[in-house]
Amino acid sequence: MKGIYAQCLLKVTGQVQDRHDGVSLEFASVYIPELKKDYTTDITGHFTIEGLCAGKYHFDVFHIGCESQSFFIEISSDTMVIFQMEHHLELLSEVLITEHKHDRNLSQASYALTGSELQRLKSQSLAAIVSGIPGVDMIQSGGNAAKPIIQGLTGNRIAMVSDGVILESQQWGIDHAPEINGSHAEKISVIKSSAPVLYGTSAMGGVILVDNFKQVEDPHLHGIVNSSYNTNGRAFGGSAKLMGKMLGWTYNTQAMFRKNGDQHTPDYFLNNTGSQEVAGGLAIGKISDRQSLRIRADYMFQNLGILRGAHIGNTTDLENALYRSVPFFTEEQFSYTIEAPRQEIGHLTTAVNYSRNISAHQNLNFSYNLQQNRRMEFDVRRGGRSDKPIIDLRLLSQTANLTWEHEGKSINTKIGADFRYQDNDNLPGTGALPLIPDYMSWKPSLFFLQAADLSDHFHAEYGLRYEYTGYNIFKIVNNAIEESKKKFNGGAINLGFVYYNDLTSIKVDASYIARAPQVNEMYNSGLHQGIAALEFGNPSLGLEQSVKITADASQQLGKAGKINLTLYGQKVKDFIYLAPAAEPALTVRGAFLVYNYTNNDALISGLDMLHVVNLLSGLDWTNKLSYIRAINTDENKELVLTPPFRASSAMNYDLALGGLKSNSLEFFVQWKYTGRQNEVADGDDFLAAPEAYHLADGGIIFHSSLLRLPIDLELSCSNIFNKTYRDYMNRLRYFADDTGRNLHLNLQIKF
Amino acid sequence: MKHVLLFTLLGSMLMLSCNEDNNIENQEELITTVRYDLIPRGGGSNVILIFRDLDGDGGNAPTTMISDNLKAGKVYDGTLSILNEAEDPAEDITIEIRDEAEEHQFFFQTGNQIQVAYNDTDNNGKPIGLKTILTAGNAAASQTIKITLRHEPDKNASGVAGGNIQNAGGETDVEVLFTLDVE
Numbered sequence: 001m002k003g004i005y006a007q008c009l010l011k012v013t014g015q016v017q018d019r020h021d022g023v024s025l026e027f028a029s030v031y032i033p034e035l036k037k038d039y040t041t042d043i044t045g046h047f048t049i050e051g052l053c054a055g056k057y058h059f060d061v062f063h064i065g066c067e068s069q070s071f072f073i074e075i076s077s078d079t080m081v082i083f084q085m086e087h088h089l090e091l092l093s094e095v096l097i098t099e100h101k102h103d104r105n106l107s108q109a110s111y112a113l114t115g116s117e118l119q120r121l122k123s124q125s126l127a128a129i130v131s132g133i134p135g136v137d138m139i140q141s142g143g144n145a146a147k148p149i150i151q152g153l154t155g156n157r158i159a160m161v162s163d164g165v166i167l168e169s170q171q172w173g174i175d176h177a178p179e180i181n182g183s184h185a186e187k188i189s190v191i192k193s194s195a196p197v198l199y200g201t202s203a204m205g206g207v208i209l210v211d212n213f214k215q216v217e218d219p220h221l222h223g224i225v226n227s228s229y230n231t232n233g234r235a236f237g238g239s240a241k242l243m244g245k246m247l248g249w250t251y252n253t254q255a256m257f258r259k260n261g262d263q264h265t266p267d268y269f270l271n272n273t274g275s276q277e278v279a280g281g282l283a284i285g286k287i288s289d290r291q292s293l294r295i296r297a298d299y300m301f302q303n304l305g306i307l308r309g310a311h312i313g314n315t316t317d318l319e320n321a322l323y324r325s326v327p328f329f330t331e332e333q334f335s336y337t338i339e340a341p342r343q344e345i346g347h348l349t350t351a352v353n354y355s356r357n358i359s360a361h362q363n364l365n366f367s368y369n370l371q372q373n374r375r376m377e378f379d380v381r382r383g384g385r386s387d388k389p390i391i392d393l394r395l396l397s398q399t400a401n402l403t404w405e406h407e408g409k410s411i412n413t414k415i416g417a418d419f420r421y422q423d424n425d426n427l428p429g430t431g432a433l434p435l436i437p438d439y440m441s442w443k444p445s446l447f448f449l450q451a452a453d454l455s456d457h458f459h460a461e462y463g464l465r466y467e468y469t470g471y472n473i474f475k476i477v478n479n480a481i482e483e484s485k486k487k488f489n490g491g492a493i494n495l496g497f498v499y500y501n502d503l504t505s506i507k508v509d510a511s512y513i514a515r516a517p518q519v520n521e522m523y524n525s526g527l528h529q530g531i532a533a534l535e536f537g538n539p540s541l542g543l544e545q546s547v548k549i550t551a552d553a554s555q556q557l558g559k560a561g562k563i564n565l566t567l568y569g570q571k572v573k574d575f576i577y578l579a580p581a582a583e584p585a586l587t588v589r590g591a592f593l594v595y596n597y598t599n600n601d602a603l604i605s606g607l608d609m610l611h612v613v614n615l616l617s618g619l620d621w622t623n624k625l626s627y628i629r630a631i632n633t634d635e636n637k638e639l640v641l642t643p644p645f646r647a648s649s650a651m652n653y654d655l656a657l658g659g660l661k662s663n664s665l666e667f668f669v670q671w672k673y674t675g676r677q678n679e680v681a682d683g684d685d686f687l688a689a690p691e692a693y694h695l696a697d698g699g700i701i702f703h704s705s706l707l708r709l710p711i712d713l714e715l716s717c718s719n720i721f722n723k724t725y726r727d728y729m730n731r732l733r734y735f736a737d738d739t740g741r742n743l744h745l746n747l748q749i750k751f
Numbered sequence: 752m753k754h755v756l757l758f759t760l761l762g763s764m765l766m767l768s769c770n771e772d773n774n775i776e777n778q779e780e781l782i783t784t785v786r787y788d789l790i791p792r793g794g795g796s797n798v799i800l801i802f803r804d805l806d807g808d809g810g811n812a813p814t815t816m817i818s819d820n821l822k823a824g825k826v827y828d829g830t831l832s833i834l835n836e837a838e839d840p841a842e843d844i845t846i847e848i849r850d851e852a853e854e855h856q857f858f859f860q861t862g863n864q865i866q867v868a869y870n871d872t873d874n875n876g877k878p879i880g881l882k883t884i885l886t887a888g889n890a891a892a893s894q895t896i897k898i899t900l901r902h903e904p905d906k907n908a909s910g911v912a913g914g915n916i917q918n919a920g921g922e923t924d925v926e927v928l929f930t931l932d933v934e
Contacts, residue, residue, distance in 0.1 A: 590926025
């Protein structure tokens with residue numbers, strides 16, 4: 001008896017802090033479901049719980065303006081805890097001081113989306129989610145096929161990483177969206193400077209990191225159930241995620257589906273712009289003091305319709321389509337039906353990661369992943385062949401990595417080796433010649449990276465990477481297979497430097513990258529329906545070399561808030577791009593525009609800005625802008641598809657409601673401005689750039705709880721004034737207006 | 752550690768089992784040849800117009816063959832043939848077009864001394880253009896005939912059934928140009 005009494009005298013003292021600046025949060029509520037008791041923090045953010053028995057407890061922490069969070073802690077003696085809360089609004093790019101000091105991307109300009117800022121965007125495509133970050137834009141072929149662009153670069157020049165696995169798919173196509181689902185992400189971050197040492201030379205333009213499968217050491221079942229509806233396209237979707245621990249293994253399993261029909265401009269339907277998407281996966285982990293093992297498998301399937309009126313034959317068709325105010329094939333009726341032209345993509349990722357401490361400060365990490373990407377594209381064809389893919393590609397990629405890490409007193413070292421093997425096959429049965437040939441590729445790499453704390457205020461990072469790329473290409477020439485072999489010695493050098501104090505952080509990062517040309521750039525041949533032109537690769541292309549310098553400064557301005565400014569300049573020697581040929585090609589279907597892969601020197605430079613200020617208690621004002629120039633310096637003209645100037649301003653207000661402390665209402669309004677792309681010469685594109693436009697969005701989110709489970713109910717509206725506009729970065733602008741007003745309803749329950 | 756080994760083993764097996772079976776796909780929809788046969792009513796020499804591009808898009812430039820000039824004031828019965836001569840024997844794509852007549856229509860844009868009228872209809876009573884009647888007007892040099900085949904045009908749109916391509920829409924499957932004299 002005495003023992004039990006003694007055990008139930010434990011004391012837990014704690015503090016609730018803002019994760020980003022460490023500011024203590026008063027009137028936060030800490031609820032312990034095991035005791036059914038509520039505690040409140042005082043003016044210094046502290047709380048005290050006395051008379052606890054030894055055992056494991058959940059601590060559900062609520063604070064106005066924050067995502068509610070649950071922590072699971074074993075209490076065996078008097079304990080002091082600090083709970084860091086994530087603000088609804090991500091105030092600034094990951095503020096360095098509060099993040100793990102040993103993260104390797106400190107010196108790089110980055111921005112993380114978490115909490116309710118991410119929550120509001122989750123039902124959209126990955127590109128749309130990240131495009132709200134200053135400096136990040138997207139190229140669209142309608143809403144279904146959107147690709148992110150980081151500071152002017154996209155496709156094979158940015159790396160997209162989901163839970164440590166670099167996405168391997170047919171990223172060369174301008175209408176090929178990344179096969180990563182963001183609907184379950186805990187966090188999506190973008191590294192805007194080049195990060196080639198860890199992620200390879202394809203991270204020349206930056207990296208998008210998606211954390212989907214977080215593993216938690218909590219033995220109880222936790223999860224999120226989400227459902228949403230959009231009026232435009234009558235889109236509905238649902239998703240569920242379950243996390244917990246069973247038989248010594250942590251698990252995280254998730255599934256989602258989404259379906260939408262024809263979208264609508266303010267005036268007419270965009271026929272055949274529906275889509276269907278299903279994704280699901282399971283990750284399990286076993287973590288002990290000395291080692292950890294994670295295994296994951298996930299699959300994503302998409303069936304994406306493309307505006308029927310955007311499917312054209314030759315240049316005459318293109319011209320006819322350009323002069324129409326309403327696209328051909330526009331119908332009065334809404335439909336969920338998806339017919340050709342459309343894309344069907346299945347992407348499977350399996351990955352295993354094993355990590356072991358070989359001594360107190362040394363760690364060995366091994367990872368392997370296998371990805372299969374199947375891409376089928378369907379065109380409107382004669383003789384009932386519309387159900388037969390005109391492109392049917394299977395890309396099989398395998399990557400193995402071994403990394404040794406040493407954590408010194410002030411210097412951390414990483415040395416690693418990667419090996420990637422790829423096999424690209426055009427599957428039989430298309431009844432058409434392939435655009436990209438069959439090939440095999442192998443890419444062994446070695447890298448070295450060091451991060452050093454030079455003093456309390458200075459931190460430096462430097463690294464280098466060697467990357468060999470070998471290709472065996474099997475191209476069909478005059479009805480015979482012609483085999484070519486290519487090899488390239490590429491690599492990268494990176495140097496970063498950070499100064500920080502309580503109010504300021506300044507990051508300067510410089511990188512040199514030598515990127516091997518991709519197979520599409522060397523060997524594509526034939527009609528590329530995505531650009532409605534004949535496209536020809538150039539086998540004599542050499543390495544593309546880039547030097548990028550990024551300067552990123554964050555400053556606390558006291559009552560005027562916080563400001564983050566990123567300036568960058570990137571000089572690319574032999575920048576590979578598709579250049580239009582002077583003469584169209586004459587075919588039996590008439591004249592076609594011809595694009596040839598060619599290289600010229602390019603200079604990309606720009607400025608991104610983010611400013612956040614707390615005007616009143618609960619009222620935040622966020623301002624963003626980005627401006628970029630991308631110049632072909634050999635011909636002294638702007639590169640096509642350079643994002644136009646964009647600026648936005650948003651107000652976010654959190655209103656505490658009486659009763660339970662977890663009840664609150666969040667209001668937001670946003671104004672977005674997109675300038676006209678004036679720099680690209682009108683003659684360099686099919687159609688002159690569209691006019692500048694303004695858009696307004698807004699919404700209300702009700703945060704509450706139902707049977708002690710936190711729920712969020714969101715009602716929001718985009719393009720509130722149903723504005724008719726066309727966006728320069730959306731290739732459908734040649735054919736149709738952009739989408740009109742949309743009402744979005746979302747309900748999420750956490751447990 | 753066991754799992755890691757298993758996974759790696761599985762992976763390397765997959766890697767080895769991928770044998771290269773590079774196939775050469777048969778270009779099913781390829782059109783290499785457009786042939787317009789014109790037979791004069793009441794006798795005279797036939798006129799044959801042929802556009803031919805045997806190696807498809809890119810490669811060697813297409814060739815145009817015109818057997819004879821048109822005779823002023825003559826009326827010709829025109830027949831179009833669409834062929835894939837990359838196959839041996841040549842595939843007659845005209846059959847496929849006739850089977851899907853509702854989804855296809857030819858358009859004839861001509862110089863002012865040539866007139867082309869439709870002489871066939873699909874099941875909806877709309878023109879196809881495989882059979883036509885060509886009327887040559889007065890003698891004139893360098894008269895053009897541009898023949899366009901549209902897939903999935905809107906045959907109900909204004910002027911389309913009368914041969915006006917402007918509102919037709921759809922994709923162009925064939926677009927060839929012949930230049931000849933009316934003498």
